[in-house]
Amino acid sequence: MEPKLFKYIWHHSKREQLAILLLVLLSMPFYFLSLDLPKMIVNQGILGKGFSDPLDSKSFLAMDLPFGELLTGAPVTLFEGFTLQQQGFLLSLTFSYVLLYLINSGFKYWINTGKGRLGERMLRRLRYELTDRLLRFPIPHMRRVKQAEVATMVKDEVEPLGGFIGDAFVTPAFLGGQAITAMAFILVQNVYLGLVAAAIVAIQAYLVPKMRTPILRLGRQRQLTARQLAGRVAEVVDGAVEIHAHDTSNLERADLVSRLGRIFDIRHEIFQRKFMVKFVNNFLAQLTPFIFYGGGGILAIRGHLDVGALIAVIFAYKDLPGPIKELIDWEQQRNDVQIKYDQVIEQFQPPDILDPSAQDPDRDASDPLDGQLSLSGVSLVDDSGNHLIKSISFSIACRDHIAIVGPSDSGKDHLGLLLASLSEPTSGSIRVGERDLTKLPQSVTGRRIGYLGQDTYLFPQSVRENLLYGLRHKPLREPKETPERRARRKAWVAESQRAGNPTWDFEADWTDYEAAGASGPEDIDERILEVLNLVDMDDDAYRFGLGGFIDAEAHPEIADAILRARAELPKRLAQDKAENLVVRFDPDAYNKNATLAENLLFGTPRKQGYKLRDLANNELMTKVLDEAGLLDTIIDMGVSIARTMVEIFADLPPGHPFFEQFSFIDADDLPNFRGYVVKVDKQGTEALDPPDRLALRRLPLSYSEARHRLGLIDETIETRAVAARKLFAARLNKLDPGAVAIYDPEAYNSAASLQDNILFGRIAYGQARARDIVGKAMTELLDTLGLRNIVIGAGLDYQVGVGGKRLSATQRQKLGLARNILKQPDLLIVNDGLAVLDTATQDKLQRRVLERRVGGGVIWILQRPQSCEQFSRVLVMQDGRIVEQGSFTDLNKPGSALSDIMAAE
Amino acid sequence: MSIDEEVEVLRKIPLFANIEPAKLKLMCFASQRMTFNPGQVLCGQGDVGDSAYIILEGKAEVVVENHAPLVVAQIGKNDIIGEIAILCDVPRTASVIATSELTALEITKDLFFRMVTDFPELGVEVMRVLAHRLEHTTALLLEARKGAK
Incomplete structure (x- = not known):
């Protein structure tokens, strides 16, 4: 890679840099005009300089040819201008001011976006080059690469370069120009004072960078320590098992702390030095006016210097320190990013990096390996x-x-x-x-x-x-094209090329189906199934499939097949006399093997706020329960549950595993619930405050009659719960359709797993070996219906995780x-x-x-x-x-x- | 059958007779009630035992698989089975097979040990029951020896 950052930037962005520079130059006259205009507004527009009385008129926007008098001997008027009275003149001036302001803002907008785009484009190029090189690292070298460090380099460490690149050439050109103009002006006014100013600038320019050298060195150290910290953090994650198994978390803490301390020390020293430089810088900048006022003043008193010239010099000088300071800052930034650049690219130049041609996807691969x-x-x-x-x-x-x-x-x-x-x-x-x-x-x-x-x-x-x-070597089939995509893609390709990135379409189909012996995406699954059988992974994929989800709209044939299995399951279970092992979801019946919340929601939640544990807070559900006359019943159930919990968990110490495993109530909350029970016993449920009611209402939602056996759900409650369920579904359909996939015996539920869709109910509690028997029946059923491969196909969508x-x-x-x-x-x-x-x-x-x-x-x-x-x-x-x-x-x-x-x- | 009824059943079993109802209720609440069909196996000889059963309703027979299956006992309501395997980590010494529809409370090993450690009076009761059995077995052994002589 190019070792000099500046060369690298210039090589890849000279046209854009020049364009921005040109834009800056173009903006200059307008900028100076806008500085001059307020004075004109005050002097001529308001104070009426040049107007003998308010009714006098004057020419506005008259334009002479620059240096016309010099060239032709007489002023050459290009444009006569508009003749205006004082008020009109004032208004024209103020409008011009607004106009100029707009033009200036426009320039600023173009220049800044131009710089930003340029910087980002270069950053993209640089990042691509780094990742490209990473992909070409030889495998043996890869073993020495720390992934977290490489990741920080590509992501964070090159980031400041983007900001700098836009200013890399514009800033020095612009500020340098300003400084030279101011300097020249001072020199014209008075050579000696000018030389004094120049001398101090020279000292500044010499001293400050020198003082900054250690800061740069520290900056380099800081970058390295920060990068190593990132590496260590990643190691803590990778070595988590060892750390816990050997009780070395505190060793790791100590290590991390020592690194943080080092970063702090470096940072601290940087601050001290940095602000010292600032101090010296400011001092030198203020020294010049001191010499001007003091030395120049004495010269003026003694008559060696014209007072007018001194004032002119002092005025001109006020324009000098700003650009100089910024120039010095720019130089500092330049050094800083150069270091960052050096430090990054150094890591990306292993000695035996692969040649790009070794990974060219279009090289001929048609000759089989033989002989x-x-x-x-x-x-x-x-x-x-x-x-x-x-x-x-x-x-x-x-x-x-x-x-x-x-x-x-x-x-x-x-x-x-x-x-x-x-x-x-x-x-x-x-x-x-x-x-x-x-x-x-x-x-x-x-x-x-x-x-x-x-x-x-x-x-x-x-x-x-x-x-x-293993079949994805290059894009082989175009993705589905829409006109919008084509347009987007065209712009995308153009921009990629500008940043020197390759233009392969990631969304294209890269899979070489023929290489796997298939003709396309349609029959590749057959090949995959074959291979999964060969490696004995078909059962695993089958299990993934049962626990997996499919979109019924995208795969209606799978959904239909699963619905067939759902319909067949009871018959299959009846063959084993096991029909009572599954209690199906019946829209008209309460399911004792499901919790109250499941019975009320009667569907799979798709949206936050409809999750089973959030149901007590759900406004719609609360309203529906109230209308169905269940709200008070549920609170009564809550009181019963609380009473039982208080009774049986009273003697257990907090933190006892039973709380976690069995209790409806956390050990910490148990005293509160004891309070509610006492209150209800004394004063009735009316005495409860709304938050208490909410807490009590939450308890029965996870209550399942078959499992918990507290005898709380009677027939009246069942009927009302079923009514509430229907009311809820109807309301939901109007207010928030799609928030819950309601159980429908005739329809596939895309929000539930394949297995849940087939089972469409709950396995009965307390039936010996129910899960095994049902699982076996389901497997056999899917086999006889010829659905095994469909399920495996769904299992292929299983996400394998990081x-x-x-x-x-x-x-x-x-x-x-x-x-x-x-x-x-x-x-x-x-x-x-x-x-x-x-x-x-x-x-x-x-x-x-x-x-x-x-x-x-x-x-x-x-x-x-x-x-x-x-x-x-x-x-x-x-x-x-x-x-x-x-x-x-x-x-x-x-x-x-x-x-x-x-x-x- | 609700939990309260289960507690009533348990209180009739000597092992639990002296235990506070609240604790029995906790035990019921923390354990699963299991229904077995006739012919289903509660525990199989040689299996690793991880739970004991208290029979709430129904009948079962204890079968020892030596060359041929041999029914050694009939058990029914209020009987507790499988406690040896969870106490001393030996494989099940016999099979228990339901002969009628049978309901039992399944007490897992973990639950059993927690109950015993948390409520020592239960442990004492278990010891008492085991001691009785030992005494009974010793008596049988003596009788058998006398018979042999």
């Missing part, structure tokens, strides 16, 4: 000089199934990375057929080789997106394998990629992968040598060397290295 994969004299040495791989040479067929085994320190995992072209050998060559593997661009290696390492990274997207990730954290480690590895199988690479390299699975599953998946990849290459680096029997060829590694190779039967003999390793297991 022999041959290594000759391949060695790998790490930064600390360890020989990880020692001059390995072998040749294998690309389409063969190869196992590489060896002890864990044999270097086999490094060999895996080399074969996948993810790291480069220190010496030696790796060739595929006629081609040099290390010279192949990623468009070939990344599409024709599959690589599964020990830890698979999953992006925080859906399962489907993660599986398709880094796949919502999946288990085994699921992550299986998905990683599935992603590689789906891609159908010419050569699949599995670098001990199933290590977290149990050995039986490892063997099973290994066998399935090999069966599926008949005719395709597989290189499997195995942790357990036992399973290498399935491969046609085995390479045995020890201490960075290949010590044996051949078929399993050839090698599996007493005394061979392979049998030694197997015996050691």
